[in-house]
Amino acid sequence: xxxxxxxxxxxxxxxxxxxxxxxxxxxxxxxxxxxxxxxxxxxxxxxxxxxxxxxxxxxxxxxxxxxxxxxxxxxxxxxxxxxxxxxxxxxxxxxxxxxxxxxxxxxxxxxxxxxxxxxxxxxxxxxxxxxxxxxxxxxxxxxxxxxxxxxxxxxxxxxxxxxxxxxxxxxxxxxxxxxxx
Numbered sequence: 785x786x787x788x789x790x791x792x793x794x795x796x797x798x799x800x801x802x803x804x805x806x807x808x809x810x811x812x813x814x815x816x817x818x819x820x821x822x823x824x825x826x827x828x829x830x831x832x833x834x835x836x837x838x839x840x841x842x843x844x845x846x847x848x849x850x851x852x853x854x855x856x857x858x859x860x861x862x863x864x865x866x867x868x869x870x871x872x873x874x875x876x877x878x879x880x881x882x883x884x885x886x887x888x889x890x891x892x893x894x895x896x897x898x899x900x901x902x903x904x905x906x907x908x909x910x911x912x913x914x915x916x917x918x919x920x921x922x923x924x925x926x927x928x929x930x931x932x933x934x935x936x937x938x939x940x941x942x943x944x945x946x947x948x949x950x951x952x953x954x955x956x957x958x959x960x961x962x963x964x965x
Contacts, residue, residue, distance in 0.1 A: 785893060786901040787918070787949075788824070789911040789938040790847070793817040795839035798934065805864070809842045813934065816964050817843040820935040821850030823959035829853055830900040833892070835862040835907060843935070844905040861885045864907040882913070889914060896942040908932035915940065918949040933957050933965070 793813030796802035801810065809817065820843075829851055834844035836858050844856050861884035892902050904914070912930040916923060918940055932938075936955035943950050957965060 785896045785898055785942045787893065787914075787940045788827070788829070788901060788903045789914055789940070790820055790843065790903065790905045791908055791911055791932040791934055791936045792835075792837075792839040792843040792905060793820075794934045797839075806837050806839075808838050812964060813839065814842070814846065816935040816960060817846035818850065819959045819961070819964065820937060821847040823937065824903070825851055827901055829903045832856045832903045832905065833859055833862060833888070834905040835864070835910065836860040837863055837907070840905050840907065847903070847905065859888055861888050862904065862906040862910055865909040865913065885910070885913060886917060889917060893918075893942070897944060911938060915951065915954070919951060931955060935960065
């Protein structure tokens, strides 16, 4: 089993064109999504899961259209974890959302031996939490060290011999031309 994590394309909020954190993709973000969709054409994707936020939905829709995958599952547990969650007073809300996210990952990966590829389109912190969770890295280290670019691709593969996940690639943006990075 493989899990591919993709961060959404550039949003209006990322480009400082909107104050709204739940904003649409920019023209550049749509192009980034097209490029990552084309990169993923070489892979047989079984299912797509995405955050319920506009920028992730739009990215997943572009990828699904290019790859002819008709069904996308929207899951709010994949939504962004704003930086304020990392402050102590938001811990209870962060922990509640983290439980939802862990449950989704457990459900997705319960049959690890199956030959399938799951694509998750989410957000920087969300993807970092998933990578750290699967690799059993403490949360504090995940949030500090794993950066995610727009449409950065992360591939995790279940290694049946060693009975653990291995990180095959992280934050790969080789599909993007220089002008879209």
